[in-house]
Amino acid sequence: DGDKLYNTCVIFGPDGEAIAKHRKVHLADVNIPGGILLQESSALTPGDTFTIFNCGEFKIGVGVCYDIRFPEPAHLMKMRGADVLIYPGAFNMTTGPLYFDLLTRARATDNQAYCASVSPARDVDASYVAWGCTLVAGPSGIIMDQIGPDEGTVYTEFSMEELKVIRAGVPIWKQKRPDLYSVGETAKLTWNMPL
Numbered sequence: 001d002g003d004k005l006y007n008t009c010v011i012f013g014p015d016g017e018a019i020a021k022h023r024k025v026h027l028a029d030v031n032i033p034g035g036i037l038l039q040e041s042s043a044l045t046p047g048d049t050f051t052i053f054n055c056g057e058f059k060i061g062v063g064v065c066y067d068i069r070f071p072e073p074a075h076l077m078k079m080r081g082a083d084v085l086i087y088p089g090a091f092n093m094t095t096g097p098l099y100f101d102l103l104t105r106a107r108a109t110d111n112q113a114y115c116a117s118v119s120p121a122r123d124v125d126a127s128y129v130a131w132g133c134t135l136v137a138g139p140s141g142i143i144m145d146q147i148g149p150d151e152g153t154v155y156t157e158f159s160m161e162e163l164k165v166i167r168a169g170v171p172i173w174k175q176k177r178p179d180l181y182s183v184g185e186t187a188k189l190t191w192n193m194p195l
Helices: 065-069 071-079 095-111 160-169
Strands: 008-012 018-023 029-032 036-039 049-055 058-062 084-088 114-118 134-137 143-147 190-192
Touching: 008 049, 018 049, 049 071, 058 071, 065 084, 065 095, 071 084, 071 095, 084 095, 095 114, 095 134
Parallel strands: 049 190, 058 084, 084 114
Antiparallel strands: 008 018, 029 036, 049 058, 114 134, 134 143
16 A cells, blocks of 8 residues: 555455455564564554455454464454464564464464464575464364475364364353453454455
């Protein structure tokens, strides 16, 4: 948009038509001594929209990379019906081993949803070396499938029945205490929910 740059994930349907887009909401400005220095805000503009789209019987929420560090947007997408959370991203060789699996499993468990973190393959000759792993965690946080760091494809079946069983067995959505805490929607944020 104009002179602004966004880190954007575009979602395409089976017919090849774009059905949704998500602009990364949280920019990674991190400085891990002896590890990595990133200042995304020096070049990028943060998005201000959460993204959910329909795919068959499932609603899928999208974040990009560093967005996974923040549980509140995932929680809001779950409150809006998301059954699957997808985070394309390129964690680096410092943050990847520390957080990639942990955060994917945490967002799945926190929201009793499937969570997929998708990465480009690792290219050690690139100027930026991605951690290069891709994994899918089930609604109990158990890793269902993973690959990496080489090129490959992950195929995972999602089950609405499994979601129902997990959510009935541990009914966290009924046990929340809004009298003590809440995650509410703000007027500033809009929702990108295509037909």
